[in-house]
Amino acid sequence: xxxxxxxxxxxxxxxxxxxxxxxxxxxxxxxxxxxxxxxxxxxxxxxxxxxxxxxxxxxxxxxxxxxxxxxxxxxxxxxxxxxxxxxxxxxxxxxxxxxxxxxxxxxxxxxxxxxxxxxxxxxxxxxxxxxxxxxxxxxxxxxxxxxxxxxxxxxxxxxxxxxxxxxxxxxxxxxxxxxxxxxxxxxxxxxxxxxxxxxxxxxxxxxxxxxxxxxxxxxxxxxxxxxxxxxxxxxxxxxxxxxxxxxxxxxxxxxxxxxxxxxxxxxxxxxxxxxxxxxxxxxxxxxxxxxxxxxxxxxxxxxxxxxxxxxxxxxxxxxxxxxxxxxxxxxxxxxxxxxxxxxxxxxxxxxxxxxxxxxxxxxxxxxxxxxxxxxxxxxxxxxxxxxxxxxxxxxxxxxxxxxxxxxxxxxxxxxxxxxxxxxxxxxxxxxxxxxxxxxxxxxxxxxxxxxxxxxxxxxxxxxxxxxxxxxxxxxxxxxxxxxxxxxxxxxxxxxxxxxxxxxxxxxxxxxxxxxxxxxxxxxxxxxxxxxxxxxxxxxxxxxxxxxxxxxxxxxxxxxxxxxxxxxxxxxxxxxxxxxxxxxxxxxxxxxxxxxxxxxxxxxxxxxxxxxxxxxxxxxxxxxxxxxxxxxxxxxxxxx
Ligand SMILES: Cc1cc2nc3c(=O)[nH]c(=O)nc-3n(C[C@H](O)[C@H](O)[C@H](O)COP(=O)(O)OP(=O)(O)OC[C@H]3O[C@@H](n4cnc5c(N)ncnc54)[C@H](O)[C@@H]3O)c2cc1C
Numbered sequence: 001x002x003x004x005x006x007x008x009x010x011x012x013x014x015x016x017x018x019x020x021x022x023x024x025x026x027x028x029x030x031x032x033x034x035x036x037x038x039x040x041x042x043x044x045x046x047x048x049x050x051x052x053x054x055x056x057x058x059x060x061x062x063x064x065x066x067x068x069x070x071x072x073x074x075x076x077x078x079x080x081x082x083x084x085x086x087x088x089x090x091x092x093x094x095x096x097x098x099x100x101x102x103x104x105x106x107x108x109x110x111x112x113x114x115x116x117x118x119x120x121x122x123x124x125x126x127x128x129x130x131x132x133x134x135x136x137x138x139x140x141x142x143x144x145x146x147x148x149x150x151x152x153x154x155x156x157x158x159x160x161x162x163x164x165x166x167x168x169x170x171x172x173x174x175x176x177x178x179x180x181x182x183x184x185x186x187x188x189x190x191x192x193x194x195x196x197x198x199x200x201x202x203x204x205x206x207x208x209x210x211x212x213x214x215x216x217x218x219x220x221x222x223x224x225x226x227x228x229x230x231x232x233x234x235x236x237x238x239x240x241x242x243x244x245x246x247x248x249x250x251x252x253x254x255x256x257x258x259x260x261x262x263x264x265x266x267x268x269x270x271x272x273x274x275x276x277x278x279x280x281x282x283x284x285x286x287x288x289x290x291x292x293x294x295x296x297x298x299x300x301x302x303x304x305x306x307x308x309x310x311x312x313x314x315x316x317x318x319x320x321x322x323x324x325x326x327x328x329x330x331x332x333x334x335x336x337x338x339x340x341x342x343x344x345x346x347x348x349x350x351x352x353x354x355x356x357x358x359x360x361x362x363x364x365x366x367x368x369x370x371x372x373x374x375x376x377x378x379x380x381x382x383x384x385x386x387x388x389x390x391x392x393x394x395x396x397x398x399x400x401x402x403x404x405x406x407x408x409x410x411x412x413x414x415x416x417x418x419x420x421x422x423x424x425x426x427x428x429x430x431x432x433x434x435x436x437x438x439x440x441x442x443x444x445x446x447x448x449x450x451x452x453x454x455x456x457x458x459x460x461x462x463x464x465x466x467x468x469x470x471x472x473x474x475x476x477x478x479x480x481x482x483x484x485x486x487x488x489x490x491x492x493x494x495x496x497x498x499x500x501x502x503x504x505x506x507x508x509x510x511x512x513x514x515x516x517x518x519x520x521x522x523x524x525x526x527x528x529x530x531x532x533x534x535x536x537x538x539x540x541x542x543x544x545x546x547x548x549x550x551x552x553x554x555x556x557x558x559x560x561x562x563x564x565x566x567x568x569x570x571x572x573x574x575x576x577x578x579x580x581x582x583x584x585x586x587x588x589x590x591x592x593x594x595x596x597x598x599x600x601x602x603x604x605x606x607x608x609x610x611x612x613x614x615x616x617x618x619x620x621x622x623x624x625x626x627x628x629x630x631x632x633x634x635x636x637x638x639x
Contacts (some may be wrong), residue, residue, distance in 0.1 A: 001356055002097035005065075014106035017065060021094065022167040026064050026104070033108045033196060034360040036071035038220050043195025043228045046072070051081035054249075054272065057615060059159035059187055061148055061175055062166035063092035065104035066118055070111045073139060074497050085271060088141045089146040089159070089615045095361075098122035122363035124316070124390065128309060131605065131617035133320045137270050142615050148175060154181035154620035157613055159187045162231075164196035169203055176203050181210040188231035199225045211235070243299030247611050251440035253429050255417050255454055257281070258289035259396050260575075261446030263321075263604035264401035268444075269408030271608055276438040277404060278429060280416035280450075284404055285397035287448050288565035289596060292477050293496045293505040293514045296597045297337040297391035300366050302347040306625055307574065310602070312365060313618050315390050317601035322394055325402040330506055332398070335493035337391030338369050338377060341378035341542055342498040345384035365390055376491040385497075391492050393502040394597055412437065418448075420458045420586075427586065443586045444607065449524065449568040451576075451590040459585055464630040466576060471567040472523035474532035475516030478551070478560045479507065487511055489550035492508040500538035503545055506587055515540050515549065519594075528562040569593040570629055577603045577626040578610070587611070588628050 005026070007015035017026040027035065040060075041047070050056040060068055069088050076082045096104075098119040105115030116139075121132040125145050128183035132141040144151040162184060164173040174180065176198070188194075188211075196203070199216050204227065207214050211233025216225040249272035254261045257279035265275040279286065298319060299311040322332045339346070352362035369385035379385065404411045415437045419430040429437045445451040449470040456465050480487045490503035490513065501515040516539070518532045537555040541548040554560045566591050570576050589607050592599050606623055609616050615625050 001360055002100070005096055005100045007103070013109075014103045016187045017100065017104055019167065022357070023170040024167040024171040027067075032065070032067040033071060033111070034220060034555065036068045036177065037075075038070050038225060038390075038594075039197045039226050040163040040165070040195050041072060042073055043217075043226060044163070044193040046161060047075050047079045047082070049161070049193065050076075050083050050086075050551060051079070052159075053083040055612065055614065056083040056087040056161070056555040057089065057157055057159050058161045058163060059184065060090040060163040060165060061180065061184065063090035063095070063143060064165065065096055066090075066101050066115070067104065067108075067111075068165060069141060070118065070162055071116045073114050073134070074111065076139065077135070077370055084138060086139050087157070087615050088139070089144065089157070090141065091144045091146075091151050093145070093147055095122075095125045095145055096636055112439040121320075124312065124361055126312070126358055126365070127343065129313070129616070129618050131313065131317065133317075133407060136324065137267075141617075142617065147507065148180050149183045149620075152187060155183075155187040156609070156620055156623070157187060157615040158189040159184075159192055159377040162188065162191075162192060162194040164198075164203075168576075169200045173202075175301045176200070176206065178206040178209055179511070181206050181212070185212070185231060185233075188298040190232060192231040194229050194231065196227045197223065199227050203227070239495070247442075250442065251276070251426075252442040252444065253278060253427065253438045253440040254444045254446055255279075255429070255444070256410055256447035256450065256590075257284040257400060257404065257413070258287045258446065258448060259285075259400060260448070260603065261444070262289075262400040263402055264444050264446055264607055265409045266403040266406040266590050267604040267608040268442075268611075271612065272407060273442070274364060275409045276440065277409060277411045278415040278417055278437055279411070279413055284411060284412045284413070285400040287462040288473075288567055288592075289396040289400055290563070291396055291475060291514075291565060292507070292563055293393050293395050293502045293513065294597045295337060295391070295393055295496050295500045295502055297339065297388040297494075297596075298598075299385065299476055299495055300346060300348060302338075302349060302350040304352075306622060310574065310618065310622055310625075311595065311598050313392075313622075314595070314598040314600075314602040317605060318597055319390060319392075321601045322399065326394070326398055332392060332394040334390070337388040337493060338373055338385040338491065338495045339388060340377070340379065340495055340497035341384040341386065342542055346386060348386075357415065363452070365557070369408075373491075376493075377495055377544055378489065379544070380598045391494070393505060395505070417454060418457070420454075425532065425585075441585060442611075444589055445580075446589045448590060448592075449566055451568070455583075455586075455588065458586055459492055459582065464581070466580075466590075467571050467629040467631040468576065469569045469571075470522060470524045471569050471593070472520040472525055472564065473517040473567055473594075474528060474536070474562050474564040476513055476533050476536040476555070476560045476562055477512055477514040478554045479510055479512050490544075490547045495544055495547075498534065498543045501540060502543055503547065513547075515551075524566050526564040528564055528568065532564075533560055544546055557583035567593055568594075572629065573626070575599045575603050575626055576628045577606055577623075578628050581630065
C-alpha cells in the first residue's frame with residue numbers, strides 16, 4: 001500500500017498533505033516551495049556551490065512528496081552554470097503514491113511539468129534502490145526505499161549537499177537521531193554542506209557528535225531560525241572513507257559494439273568521455289545483439305533473489321532507454337509479457353501478497369495472469385501463468401545503433417583488437433598486423449565471450465582468465481501478414497517460460513514472429529542447423545500449443561528461418577562488471593547471458609557510477625555480486 005495521506009483544506013489547489021502515521025503535516029507553515037528554496041537550496045549554498053562543477057550530488061533524508069527534488073530540479077534546469085550531471089539521492093521508508101506526489105505539486109503550477117515526469121516513473125517502489133532518469137540521463141534520482149540507516153550502511157559516494165528533512169523530531173525521532181546522522185556522515189566529504197528547518201537542541205547535539213559544525217541562521221517569517229552547517233569533523237577521516245575515485249572524463253576505448261558496449265559508450269559519453277567503440281565486425285550489433293527481437297521480462301523467485309531484484313533494476317533502466325531512444329511499436333513495445341509456468345506454478349514472495357504490505361508495489365511488476373490474458377494465448381483457464389507488467393520486446397540492434405549515435409561516441413568496424421600496449425597512462429589497441437586502432441586512458445572490454453581472450457592478452461597477473469562461458473543459441477523466425485491465420489492465433493504480447501515467442505514484431509513488410517532458443521554450452525559456432533529449428537518448434541509446442549499449430553506449416557516447409565549467436569555467461573549467471581584485477585584502467589562489462597536486454601543499460605550506468613564515485617543505481621552488495629570472476633584454468637570453447 002502506498003503511504004496513506006489525508007488532504008486538509010487550506011485554500012490551495014491541492015490542499016495540505018497530512019500524515020496520519022506521524023500525526024504531522026508534510027509541509028511547514030512556510031509552504032513546501034518556500035521551505036525547499038529557503039531552507040534547503042539556499043541553506044546548502046545552491047545553486048552557486050554547484051556552478052561549473054562536472055557533477056553534483058544531493059542527499060536527502062526524507063523524500064516525502066518530492067517537493068525538494070522538484071525544486072532542485074527546477075533550479076538546476078534554470079541555471080546556465082549547472083553541473084553536467086546532478087545526482088539526487090533520497091531516502092524514504094513510506095513512499096507516497098504517484099497520484100499524491102502530483103497532487104502535492106498542484107499547489108505550485110511551475111512545478112507541475114516536472115511533477116508529471118516524476119509521476120510517470122514512480123511505480124513499483126518495492127524496498128531497495130530505484131534509479132529514475134530525467135533530462136536525457138543528466139538528472140538521476142536514486143530513491144532508496146527502506147530504513148535510512150540500513151540504506152546508507154555501505155555508501156559508495158560522497159554527497160556535496162545534504163538536505164535533512166522529515167516529520168518533526170518529536171513525531172519521527174528516528175530520522176533525527178545520532179545513528180541516522182552517523183550514516184549520513186559516512187556519505188559526506190569534508191566541507192559537505194548540510195541544511196534543515198529544525199533547530200531542536202537534540203538535533204544540533206546529534207549532528208555535532210557526528211562531525212557536523214552547525215549554526216542557526218535567521219529564517220523567513222513566521223519561521224524564526226533554520227540550521228545550516230558543514231561536515232568538518234575534529235578527527236582525521238579514515239583513509240577508506242576518503243574520496244572514492246572521481247575519474248575525470250578523458251578518452252575511452254570500448255571493445256564490442258553489442259548491447260553491452262554500446263550502452264557503456266553512451267553512459268560514459270553522457271559524462272563527458274570521448275568514446276571510440278571498436279568491433280571486429282563491419283556493422284554494429286553483429287554478435288548476439290543481432291537477434292531479430294528479444295524478450296524483456298523480470299525474473300521472479302519466492303525469496304526475491306539477487307537475480308530477481310537486479311532484473312527489476314535492469315528492466316527499469318532498459319525501459320527508460322527504449323522510451324527515450326526508440327520508436328514505440330516499431331523498434332520496441334512495452335506490451336507486458338505472459339510467463340507460462342510450464343513445469344509448475346511459480347511462487348511469488350509472500351510479502352508481495354500482503355494487501356497492507358508490498359502487494360501494490362509488487363503488482364506494478366508481476367501479478368497472476370488473468371483469464372483474458374490466458375485466453376489470448378489459447379491457454380486453458382487455470383494454467384499457471386504470471387503477467388509481467390513491465391515487459392515487452394525490443395529489437396536490440398536498433399538500440400545499439402541509437403546508443404552509438406550519442407554525441408561523444410564514435411564507432412569503428414572491421415577493427416578486431418589483437419594486442420594491448422601500455423603507453424604511460426594510456427592503452428593502445430592494436431590489430432593483428434600491429435597497427436594502432438585507438439589509444440585511450442580507459443578501456444572497457446564489452447566483447448561478449450571475446451572479452452576473455454582480450455583480458456588474457458592484456459596480461460592478467462597470475463594468468464587467471466575471466467570466468468566467461470560461450471553458450472551458442474539458435475532462434476527461429478518468420479514472417480506473417482497481419483490478417484493471416486498464424487498472426488490471429490497468437491497473442492499481441494510475448495510469452496516466455498519455456499523458451500519464448502515474440503509473436504508480432506513489425507518487420508518491413510508486415511509482421512514477424514521470433515521463437516527459441518537452443519542452449520549449447522562451450523560452443524561458439526553460429527552456423528545454422530536444421531535440427532535446432534525442430535528443437536525450437538518442439539519447445540513452442542509446449543509453451544503455446546495453438547501458436548505452434550499455426551506455425552507448423554512454416555516449420556515443416558522450411559519457411560522458418562534461423563538466426564544463431566553466442567551468449568556469454570558467468571558461473572553466477574550474473575553479468576561480469578568491474579575493473580580487471582591488477583590492470584589499471586581496464587574494465588569488463590560482459591557475461592549478459594540470456595538477459596542482455598535486462599542487464600545492458602543497468603551495467604553501463606553501474607560502470608560509470610563506480611568509475612566516478614557516484615551513487616550506485618543498486619545497493620552496494622548487489623553491485624559487488626557482479627564483480628568479475630576468474631577461472632582457475634582456461635578450457636577453450638570450440639566450434
Ligand atoms: C538465440 C539467442 C536468443 C536470445 N534471446 C534473448 C532475449 O530474448 N532477451 C534477452 O535479453 N537476451 C537474449 N539473448 C542474449 C542477448 O542477445 C545477449 O545477452 C546480448 O546480446 C549480449 O550483448 P553483448 O554486447 O555482451 O555481446 P555481443 O552482442 O555478442 O557483442 C560482442 C561484440 O564484441 C565483438 N568482439 C569480440 N571480440 C572482439 C575483438 N577482439 N575485437 C573487436 N571486437 C570484438 C563482436 O564482434 C561482437 O560484436 C539471446 C541470445 C541468443 C544467442
